[in-house]
Every structure is written in structure tokens, then in C-alpha cells.
Amino acid sequence: MVKPVLKWAGGKRQLLEEIYGRFPADFDRYHEPFLGGGAVFFDLEPDDATVNDTNPRLANFYRVVRDRPDELIARLREFDDPEADPDPDRAFAEENWKGNAVEQYFYQQRARFNRRAYADEEWPATGADRVEEAALLLYLNRTCYNGLYRENSGGGFNVPIGRYADPEWVMADRVRAASRALADTDVRNADFAYVLDAADEGDLVYLDPPYEPMSATANFAEYSAEGFGREDQERLLETVEELDEKGVYFVLSNSGVMYEPYDDAGFRVEKEGATRSINSDETARGEVDEIVATNVSEADRAERGQASFADF
Numbered sequence: 001m002v003k004p005v006l007k008w009a010g011g012k013r014q015l016l017e018e019i020y021g022r023f024p025a026d027f028d029r030y031h032e033p034f035l036g037g038g039a040v041f042f043d044l045e046p047d048d049a050t051v052n053d054t055n056p057r058l059a060n061f062y063r064v065v066r067d068r069p070d071e072l073i074a075r076l077r078e079f080d081d082p083e084a085d086p087d088p089d090r091a092f093a094e095e096n097w098k099g100n101a102v103e104q105y106f107y108q109q110r111a112r113f114n115r116r117a118y119a120d121e122e123w124p125a126t127g128a129d130r131v132e133e134a135a136l137l138l139y140l141n142r143t144c145y146n147g148l149y150r151e152n153s154g155g156g157f158n159v160p161i162g163r164y165a166d167p168e169w170v171m172a173d174r175v176r177a178a179s180r181a182l183a184d185t186d187v188r189n190a191d192f193a194y195v196l197d198a199a200d201e202g203d204l205v206y207l208d209p210p211y212e213p214m215s216a217t218a219n220f221a222e223y224s225a226e227g228f229g230r231e232d233q234e235r236l237l238e239t240v241e242e243l244d245e246k247g248v249y250f251v252l253s254n255s256g257v258m259y260e261p262y263d264d265a266g267f268r269v270e271k272e273g274a275t276r277s278i279n280s281d282e283t284a285r286g287e288v289d290e291i292v293a294t295n296v297s298e299a300d301r302a303e304r305g306q307a308s309f310a311d312f
Contacts, residue, residue, distance in 0.1 A: 001043050002177045005065065005138065007147030008037025012208060012253065015290065016043055018272045019206070022251045022294040025302040027204035033192035034208045035062065038178075045181045050198050052188040057116065057137055059189035060124065064134035066182035068127075069175050075135040076170045082106035082143040082161055097156075106143055106161040109136055117155035142169035193239055201247035209236055211255040211290075237261055244295045251296065256289030269293040 012019060019040060030046035032038075035053045053059050064072050084105040086093040092102055092111035097118045102108050113136040115123045124130045141147060144159040152158045188194060192209070199205055210228035233254075240250050244267075252262070256271055263269045272290050 002045060002181045003174050004037045004039050004042050005171055005174045005178050006037045006061070006141050008039075009148060010036060010208065010211065012039040015253065015272060015292070016040065018270075018292055019251060019253065021301065022268075022292055022296055023302050024204060024249050024296050024300045027249055028200065028202040029204075031195050031199050031203060031205045032208075033195045033205065034210070036208065038062075040206055040208070041185075042178060042181055046185075048184055050186040050188060050195070051182075052190055052192065052194060054189065054191065056189050057133060059187055060130050061134045061137050062178075062182060062187045064131055065175055065178050066185065066187060067179075068131055069179035071131050072134055072138075073170060073172045073175055075131055076138060076172075079109070079135070079139050079169060080105045082109075082164075082167065104161060106140075109139060110144075110157060112136060113140055114156045117151075117157075138171065138175075139169045142171070143167045192236065196239060196242055196246075199243060199246070199248045203248050205240075205243055205248060205250045207236065207240065207250060207252040209233070209252075209254065211258075233258065233261075237265060240267075240293075240295075241265060249294075249296050249300075251292065251294045254291050254293070256291055258293075259291050262291065262293040267293045267295055268297075 016039070030041075030044065030049040032041050032049065032051045035041060035051040035058070038051070041049070041051055051062070053062075080087065082105055086102050086105055086108040090108065090112065092108045094102060096102050096107065096111040097114060102111065113133065116133065124133045140157065140159070141149065143162055143164065145162045147162070148159045150157070150159050186198075192207070195205055209232070236252075240252060243250050254262075259269055259271060269291055272292055
């Protein structure tokens with residue numbers, strides 16, 4: 001079992017037992033179209049898999065972890081404390097993209113990370129650039145407020161500095177372990193529907209999309225500028241129906257409000273409770289209703305539990 005490298009909203013560590021309880025006893029290739037923090041993938045450590053995320057920064061991060069872990073770790077060791085003064089030898093030591101004063105190291109690195117969103121030229125364009133972006137993502141993830149990932153409408157990462165006595169961002173052991181787990185994995189940056197071509201009969205697909213909000217006010221912010229709306233949820237249901245027709249196993253997590261659509265489609269759906277600790281609103285953290293939907297019959301399910309509940 002490998003521990004995830006990134007903190008990520010909606011992580012599935014609390015639901016591993018319930019998710020694995022729906023997995024088939026035997027399956028061929030594994031696919032995960034919404035990787036996020038990868039709690040299930042890294043706990044499962046499949047030998048042959050495809051993983052995907054529509055966030056290009058996240059896809060780049062996992063490719064760098066897979067292919068260039070030592071370079072990533074070496075770069076991470078060069079970063080300074082988030083509350084330190086900006087590095088005068090690097091860009092944005094005085095002002096950010098909007099011309100606002102930069103007074104802490106964290107905000108300098110955040111401005112550098114946002115070059116992909118705001119610069120006129122393409123970035124990252126080279127291997128060194130891609131390692132730099134991956135290092136910035138991990139550094140910001142471990143030093144920003146509550147480990148939250150959030151983008152504004154322009155694609156700029158806009159989470160403020162966190163409050164940590166001694167933040168740890170190098171994560172060398174986890175990066176190397178994650179690299180080994182990803183060694184034979186195809187990391188993609190595409191729409192989730194890629195899985196219709198990638199998955200064959202007997203394969204298993206685990207889907208953990210951005211959740212349909214439980215209420216009109218629940219959607220506090222988008223994880224990425226593109227968002228994931230009701231039409232996407234409807235497309236996702238159509239996708240798993242096609243997977244089912246192909247003989248592909250699937251297990252899917254979503255918020256409790258999605259119970260009826262999957263139940264009406266004839267799938268096995270049950271509600272589970274999960275604790276959420278990453279949210280911009282502290283009052284919104286706590287246990288929420290989630291569903292786990294699947295086409296795996298009880299007779300075909302694995303009888304073992306693989307879950308591990310190690311803390312970050």
C-alpha cells in the first residue's frame with residue numbers, strides 16, 4: 001500500500017473498505033478516469049492501469065513522479081519556508097501577475113505556478129519546466145490553506161497560505177513509492193469518456209467524479225476552471241451504462257443526491273457516510289452522505305478487505 005503524495009478534496013481513504021467491498025474478485029486491467037489524489041489507485045497498486053485527470057497540472061505531476069522522481073525530490077529540497085522572504089533571484093520577487101506586492105515566499109511560488117494560466121507563451125514547454133511545475137504543485141499543496149486545490153475562472157490557483165508550524169513538502173519516501181506504483185501506468189489528461197475505448201470486457205473501472213452538490217450552496221468552488229456540471233453528470237451515467245453493455249465492471253462514488261439516477265438505471269446503489277476535512281468553509285467539514293454504485297453482482301465480489309486508514 002502506497003500513501004498518496006497530494007492532499008486532495010474528496011479523497012477516498014475513509015471509503016476504501018466500502019469501495020473494495022464492491023470490487024469483483026477477479027478482473028483484468030484497472031482504469032481510473034478521475035484520479036485526483038489517487039487514494040484508491042495507490043492503495044490498490046495495480047500492475048497494469050490507465051489513470052486520468054482533466055487537470056493538466058495534475059496529469060503532469062503524476063508523469064513527473066513516475067518518470068523523474070529523483071529530479072523532483074532534488075528540486076523540492078531547494079524550496080524555502082512559505083513565510084520566508086521571496087527569492088530575489090527568481091521571478092515575482094516583488095509583484096504578482098496583477099501587480100500586487102509579494103511579501104512572502106509562498107506567494108512568489110504561487111505566482112510562478114500560475115505561469116501556465118497567465119503567461120502569453122506555452123508553459124511548461126520543456127522537461128525541466130515540467131519538473132518545476134510538479135515541484136511547485138506539491139510545495140503549494142503542502143503549504144497552502146488546508147491543502148485545498150482551487151482555480152479561479154481564468155485557471156489561476158488562488159488558495160492562500162496555510163497555517164503550519166513545520167510544513168513538510170519534500171515527501172521523498174512517498175514520491176519514490178508513488179513512482180514505483182505508477183511505473184507501468186498510462187497517465188492521461190483527457191475527458192473521462194476515454195475509458196470507453198481503453199477498457200475491455202473483464203476490466204474494472206473505478207470512477208470518483210467531482211460530486212454533484214448536496215445543495216445549491218454546497219459547491220463552494222471549482223477544483224478547476226472548467227468545472228463539472230449537471231450535463232457532465234448525465235454524460236457520466238451514460239458512460240457507465242455503455243461500460244456495462246461492454247461487460248466492463250465499474251464501481252462509482254458520488255454524492256447522495258445521485259442515488260436515484262443510478263438506481264433508476266438498474267445499478268446496485270448504496271449510501272455510505274464519509275468524513276470531509278478539506279473544504280474552504282470550516283463549518284462544512286464533517287460527515288456527508290455519499291453513494292457507491294456498481295454493476296458488480298454480490299456473487300462476483302471479492303471477499304477480502306484491503307483498506308488501510310493511515311493518516312497523512
